[in-house]
Amino acid sequence: MKRLLLYIGSYLLMGLLMIVLAVAMGFATFFEKYYGLEASWGLVYSAWWFNLLWLLLAINLVAALFTRARFARKRLGIFIFHLAFLIIITGAGITRFFGTxxxxxxxxxxxxxxxMSEEPYLQVADSAGHVLFSSQDNFNPYSSNEFSEAIQTQAGVVELNLTRYIPNSVPVLIPDKQGVPVLKLVVATLNGRVNQLLALGEIIQVDGITIGYECAQVSDIVFKGADSLLTLTTSESVLMGSMPSSHGSDVVANTPSPVKLNTIYAGSKYQLVVTGIAAPSRVEYMPQGKSNAQTLEFRATFDGLLKTIYLNKTNELTDWTTINLGGQTLLMRYGPKExxxxxxxxxxxxxxxxxxxxxxxxxxxxxxxxxxxxxxxxxxxxxxxxxxxxxxxxxxxxxxxxxxxxxxxxxxxDFWGMTLTYLGYGLFMVGVIFMMISRRTKLYALLTSPSAKVGVILAFILMPAFSMAQELPVPDRDHAAKFGRLLVLSRDGRIHPLNTISGEITRKVTGQGTYGDLSSDQLVLAMTVFPDFYQAAPIIKLGNEELRNLLGVEKPLASFLNFFDSTTGGYKLQQQIAAINQKPPVSRTKMEKEILKVDERVNICYMIFTGGLLKLFPDANTGQWLSIEQGLGNGGDSTQAGRLLLEYFTALRFATSTGSYQNVDSTLNRFAVYQNSAAGSSFDGFPALEVLYNKIKPFERIIPIYGLAGFFLLILLFFQRSWRHAKLTSRILVGIVVAGFVVHTAGLGLRWIIAGHSPMSNGYESMLMVSWVALLAGLLLVRKMPTILGIAAILATATLFVAHLSWMDPEITNLVPVLKSKWLTLHVSFVMAGYAFFGLSAFLGFLSLLVIAIPKLYRRIEGDDFGRIQNVMQAGMIIGLYLFTVGTFLGAIWANESWGRYWGWDPKETWALITILVYVIITHLDNIPGFKNPIAVSFSSLVGFVTVLMTYFGVNYLLSGLHSYASGEAVRIPWGVYAGIGLVLVVWVAAIIGSRYSIFRKPSEVEK
Known part of the structure; x- marks a missing residue:
């Protein structure tokens, strides 16, 4: 029994289960690209064997808790880890099978x-609507689709058998002398327009509207007769005409009226058109590539009678298909249930x-x-x-x-499923803390071994330069800086110097901190005073190529006028915006989210051009602040402030052409005096200090300081013994990190003074604090554990980088999108930090293989140096796994708090889970027989990084889903990807060959 328990809880079984799960999920994401989510769900995610694999993995974790992860004070972190994953899997199972x-x-x-439920159900009800049978079934083209059921009705037993599942179905009329007349209808409701075929004696429902043809049941719309004698009776008075009129009732309620073909009958909830009457025919359903409809073909048997039934999948609770069988009437539906x-x-x-x-x-x-x-x-x-x-x-x-x-x-x-899952997430994060501080873990051994001295990586980006392509009226830079000192009320209710808002606007609209040679103050001032010029200037960031093609723009910056039709003046994105806003946020693709971002930039420009954005006019009586548009409208230009501002704008236009700004400066000063007087006690900030803070950009500047210092500390890893200045250089680099920390601290202090509260009020400030605390911890522990400062620098660099991304895309308007969440901010921060460690490990893994493959290179590196590379590589993967997993769990919380679903098998989510499983296997390789050697671990670090690249880049371009830019077209994989894979494989094979010389022999023996 004990031996069986050891095998069930073994690392080998865990690794095999995770490999099978990872391969299955990876296959499902590519399968979804070509055949759709329902197909991948039916083939993999909801398959019995997939659920069985997760159950076996849970059993493996239970066995591990009783064997190698038993509760003990010395192994508390390991126990919490295994328990957390077990609770998470249990919570996910409860959500999957019991949550609604x-x-x-x-x-x-x-x-x-x-x-109405998300899951589709096959339901059968009697004529009164009482449900006789209900079963959750997910029919799809790639499952067996077997269904056979005996349903008890008042008249007897009806045998119902599914004979065919028809994907992409369309109704087809088949001429049949034994058939019946069929009406061709077009029905439009609030949810859209559909084409319908209505055969004699049948009833159909469209969004709750019941339509019958020579049927006994009462309907909203009843047809009788055929050909020229066809009549229409409605339950309400409807309007008739080529276009619906707002006057008159052409068809009286409950009164038969002759039907006119191709004429609109408009009721209160629908519009109906009869487009034709087919000769005696029968209706069948055939698959057609462009259709998204799904139809089930059943064979119903009752009292010796046999009937073929076609049932269309519906998304409405009210859409039932009426079946007349052996004198009894049944209702059937395949779709959501009530x-x-x-x-x-x-x-x-x-x-x-x-x-x-x-x-x-x-x-x-x-x-x-x-x-x-x-x-x-x-x-x-x-x-x-x-x-x-x-x-x-x-x-x-x-x-x-x-x-x-x-x-x-x-x-x-899903109270219990969500509660257990959140409990598992929390336990995992507690386990991470225990594993990071415990002295009895593999991570501690790697970081504190004599050969482990350094563990840092560079995270660095270059911002592209831009220069304006045409001459525009540009206000003087010094004068624009004075304009930037004016006060303005921001959307969050705080009074800022205008310089703060102008910086946010420039970053939001252009994607850069400046516009060519223009400062942010110059750009916003110019857009306000010279809207006619700047509407034609390319200032709006348009990074997506497909969107550029839609607008007819070649470059990554578009003008305001590019978004409007030159003939009609219509907004080119109006239809797309309307359609996207109708979709739930969870269903929006990455392309659609990009369109919404661009639409926001366009609207920001519009509000600047019209004076609706900048609130410069404080009202001393009401305490409210008015925009330029409000301050100059409704007679505002007759007030002192209105006259001053008009005088200022007029003088500025003149000064821009002459270069003389003396009078303009004087007018601006008078307006500033008015602002300070009218604002009174409502403003107690430090505008000069805030402008200075905006100018020096402390947090943006320390990113390369941390990154470059870390990079050169990494380079020193190979010269610890051979270069006599290595120790001094290391101290200098640590000093540079300390200098960056001082700037970091000063920046936080400035934000505290400017805002009047501690800098922890939003996601951006929380990331600044996270990075600061991480560095503080590294500095406090650097003597005890030298490697910890490098780890802290990596986390700080990645966190500040993500913070910089949100700083480059600030909130300016009242937009409250699903992306506005502290959970998302933390999710991205931890995931990016995990990427940084994975990247470090992959680099060191490739370096290790290169060292093993080239004997001369191995002879130049001391044994301790090679061990140092291996230790830092493995430690990086462990820390990366901790951070990435925490980030993934935070992303799940964000999704659940935003749209009520913490996991939906979107390809991005799925590949994040694959990455976690792969790195769990890699970090346990030394416990699996046959894999405890430098080549296996080094090569696995590169294999793991492939899943990282797939998660970060591949999903966006190679797969479909919410995070994808692809729109069905084939995406060409760059040749560099193949070259990189080929290089890694060549070095791997060379390392296997070279291991005879460099690994299993001492360097002195190799030289002989």
């Missing part, structure tokens, strides 16, 4: 106590905010009221990153109706 989720569609003032709630929800109001002067949405929310049997009413607001929890259910904002009178909420009920 779906969508709730609400119109204003509508009350609902149900929602899930009851123990309370009711009413939509009081849907609120959609738009950019000033634009039709593009900037934010939206739903004001709901929840009432239960106790009689209590709870009013809440649901918005992006603002989740409403009630009695174990969670409500998330997903989408809204085009008329802005309705909302779509995502509802989930």
């Amino acid at each position: 989720a779906g969508l709730m569609h609400l119109r204003e003032a509508e009350v609902r106590s149900n929602y 899930v009851k709630l123990p309370f009711s929800v009413v939509l009081n109001k849907f609120v959609l905010e738009r950019y000033s002067g634009s039709e593009s949405p900037s934010a939206y929310s739903s004001l709901i009221a929840i009432s239960d049997e106790s009689g209590g009413v709870f009013e809440r607001s649901v918005a992006m990153n603002r989740v409403v929890d009630y009695h174990g259910y969670r409500f998330f904002q997903a989408s809204y109706d085009t008329d802005e009178k309705g909302t779509i909420l995502r509802v989930s009920n």
Whole structure:
């Protein structure tokens, strides 16, 4: 029994299970690209064998807890690690098999106590709507699709057998003398337009609208007769005409009316057109490549009668297919089922905010009221990153109706699955802390061994330069700097120097800190005073090539006018923006998110050109601040401030052409005096200090300081013994890191003084603090564990780099996107830090293989130096795994808090999990027989980094999904990728051959 338990909990079984899982998931992501998510879900993610593999892995972890990871004070970190993963897998299993989720569609003032499930169900009901049979089934082209069921009805037993699954289906009319007349219909509702075929004696439902043809059941629309005698009867009065009119009722309710072909019949919830009447035919469904419809073909048997039934997959609760079989009527549906709630929800109001002067949405929310049997009413607001929890259910904002009178909420009920998963995440993070500080771990042994001295890496980028392509009126730089000292109210309610806002605008719009030779103050001032010139200037960042092709722009910067049709004046992205905003954020692709970002940049430019963005006018009476547009409108130009600003703009236009700024400076000073007087006690900041802070950019400048110092510390690894100045150089580099830390501390102090509170109020500041604390810990422990300062430098560099990315893309408008979340900020920070360590390990792994492959190179490196390379490489992978896994878990929390789903098998998520599994295997290789040698570990570090590259780059360009830029076209893999793989394989083979000389013999023996 003990031997069996040891095998079940062995590293070998763990490695085999993880390899199979990683390969299966990798295959599924590529399979999804060509055949869709439902196909990959049916073939892999929901397959019994895939769930069995995870169960076996959980059993392996349980066995490990009783064998090699038993609870003990000395092994507490290892025990917490294994327990955390076991709890996470358990929580995921509960979510997978017991959690429920779906969508709730609400119109204003509508009350609902149900929602529709995400999973498809096959349901059969009687004519009264009582469900007789319900089964969750995910039919798809790549599963067996076997279904056979005996369903008990009031009239007897109906045998139902699935004979065919028809993907990409379209209805086809087959001429048949034994057939019946068939009507060709076009039905348009709030959810879109569909083409329908309605055979004699049948009933169809479209978004809750019931349409029948010579049927006994009561319907919203009933057709009778054929050909020229065809009549239409409706349950409400409808308008008839070539275009719907707002006057008159052409068809009276419950009164037969002759049907006119190709004429619109417009009811309160639908528009209907009869396009034709087919001769006696039968309707069959055939697969067609461009269709997304799915149809099930059943054979129904009752009392000796046999009937073929076609059932289309639907996304609406009200769409049932009526079946007449042996004198009884049945209703069938394949799609979401109704899930009851123990309370009711009413939509009081849907609120959609738009950019000033634009039709593009900037934010939206739903004001709901929840009432239960106790009689209590709870009013809440649901918005992006603002989740409403009630009695174990969670409500998330997903989408809204085009008329802005309705909302779509995502509802989930997964308390225990979410709680256990979050508990597992938390335990894992606690385990990371224990493993980092414990003296009885493999990581500690690697970092404190005599050969382990250094562990740092460079994270460095070069920003491309840009120069303007045309002459534009440019205000003087010194004068623009004075303009930047004016006060302005930002969107978060804080009063800043305008220099702070101008910097954010420039970074947001152009993607750079400056625009060519123009400072941010010059650019914003010029856009405000010379909008006619700068609307034609290429100032808007447009990095996506597909989007550039859509707009007809060749370069990565577009002008404001490029976004508008020169003939009609229409906004070129209007249709795309409207369609994207109808989709839940979880369903938006990377390309669609990029379009929304570009749309925000365009709207920011529009608000600057029209004076709607900069709030420069403080009202001493109300305490409110008005924009330039508001201050000069409604008679504002007659006030002292309005006259001053108009005088200033006029003088500036003249001064820009003459170069004389004396009068302009005087007018600007008078406006500044007015601001300070009107703002009064509402402003107690330090504008001069804030402008200085913006100018020196302390945190941007210390990124290369940390990075370069770390890089050269890494180079010193190979000269510790051979270069007599190595120790002195090492001390100098440590001093450089300390100098950077001093600048870092001073920058935080400046932010504290300027803001009036500790610099921990948002995601950007939290990353500044994380990097500062990491370096402080490294400096405090550097004597005890020299390598720790290098580790702290890597984490600080990666964290500051990610912080710089958010600094380059600041929030300026009232946009509240799903990406605005502290969880996302932390997720990206930890993941990027993990990437840095993985990159370091891959570099050292390649170096190790090169050293082994070339005997002369090995002879130049002392044994301790080679051991140092190996130790730092393995330590880097362990730390990278810790950070990357924590980052992935934080990303799952972000997704769950944003749209109610912490895992959805998106390719990006899947490859992140693959990366974790691969590095778990790699970091345990020395415990698996046959793999405890430098070649295996070094080569595995490169194999692991391939999964990192796939996660970071490959998913975006090679696969489909939410994080993908690909739109179905084949993406050519650069030749450099093949060359790199070939080089690694050549060096690997050479290392195997060279190992006879460099690994298993001492250097002195090789020289003989």
